[in-house]
Amino acid sequence: QVQLIESGGGLVQAGGSLKLSCLVSGRTSHDDTVGWFRQAPGNEREFVAHISWSGGYTYYSDSARGRFTISRDIPKTMVYLQMSSLKPEDTALYFCATSWVRGVVTTSSAYGYWGQGTQVTVSS
Numbered sequence: 001q002v003q004l005i006e007s008g009g010g011l012v013q014a015g016g017s018l019k020l021s022c023l024v025s026g027r028t029s030h031d032d033t034v035g036w037f038r039q040a041p042g043n044e045r046e047f048v049a050h051i052s053w054s055g056g057y058t059y060y061s062d063s064a065r066g067r068f069t070i071s072r073d074i075p076k077t078m079v080y081l082q083m084s085s086l087k088p089e090d091t092a093l094y095f096c097a098t099s100w101v102r103g104v105v106t107t108s109s110a111y112g113y114w115g116q117g118t119q120v121t122v123s124s
Contacts, residue, residue, distance in 0.1 A: 001026050001113075002024065002025070002026045002027050002028075002031055002098050002112075002113035003024075003025045003026050003113070003115075004022055004023065004024055004025075004096050004097065004098065004113060004114065004115035005022070005023045005025075005115055005116070006020060006021065006022050006094065006095065006096050006115045006116065006117055006118040007020070007021045007022075007023075007118055008020040008021045008118060009094060009118030009119045009120045009121075010119075010120070010121070011121045011122075011123065012086055012120075012121070012122055012123070013122070013123050014086060014087055014088055014122055014123065014124050015085060015086065016086050016122070017082070017083060017084045017085075017086065018083050018086065018120060019080060019081070019082045019083070020036070020080065020081040020082075020083070020094055020096075020118060020120070021078055021079075021080055022034070022036070022078065022079040022080070022081075022096035022115060023076075023077065023078055024077045024078070024079060024096075024098065025077060027053070027077065027098060029054075030100045031053070031098040031099070031100060031112075031113070032052050032053045032054050032099075032100070032102055033050050033051070033052055033053070033098065033099040033100075033101060033102060033105050033111075034050060034051055034053060034072065034079045034096060034097070034098050034099075035047065035048070035049065035050035035051075035096065035097050035098075035099065035105065035111060036048040036049050036050070036070060036079075036081045036094060036095070036096055036097075037094070037095045037096075037097060037108055037111075038090075038092035038093065038094045038095070038120075039092055039093050039095070039117075040091060040092040040093075043092075045095070045108045046061070046092075047061050047106040047107070047108070048060070048061055048063075048064045048068065048081070048094070049061065049064050049068055049070040049081060050070065050099075050105055050106075051070045051071065051072055051079060052102065053072060053074070056072065058070050059104050059105075059106075061106070067083065067084050067085045067086075068081060068082065068083045068084070069081070069082040069084075070082075079096060081094070081096075083120075086120075086122045087122060088122050088123065088124045089122075090120060090122050091120060091121050091122050092119075092120060093117040093118070093119050093120075094117060094118050094119075094120050095114055095115055095116075095117045096114075096115050097111035097112075097113060097114045097115070098111060098112060098113045099111040099112065100112065
């Protein structure tokens, strides 16, 4: 069974940077897509970015593109989300998740395994 553990969240000022980490264990070759989502209070879970484990292909939401970078470290089984130029509206609980679906995968229902999340708070 896939297990995901997020870390790296915290409090940062607007314009600052933060790097989130996701430790992925128990992954099979089917769980090729690893994504980051976020959820602010009262809002639906929102897609941020994903990466394919096998090929390293990436895809970003419009709000993340140009500011966030997703990457993976295969030997360490880690997926990272480097966030820069952070804004107060980036404040949310950030989750990583895996999916069997390949290609562009932005809907949360396509992801089967989820971590517990790490809180990111951006102050103005």
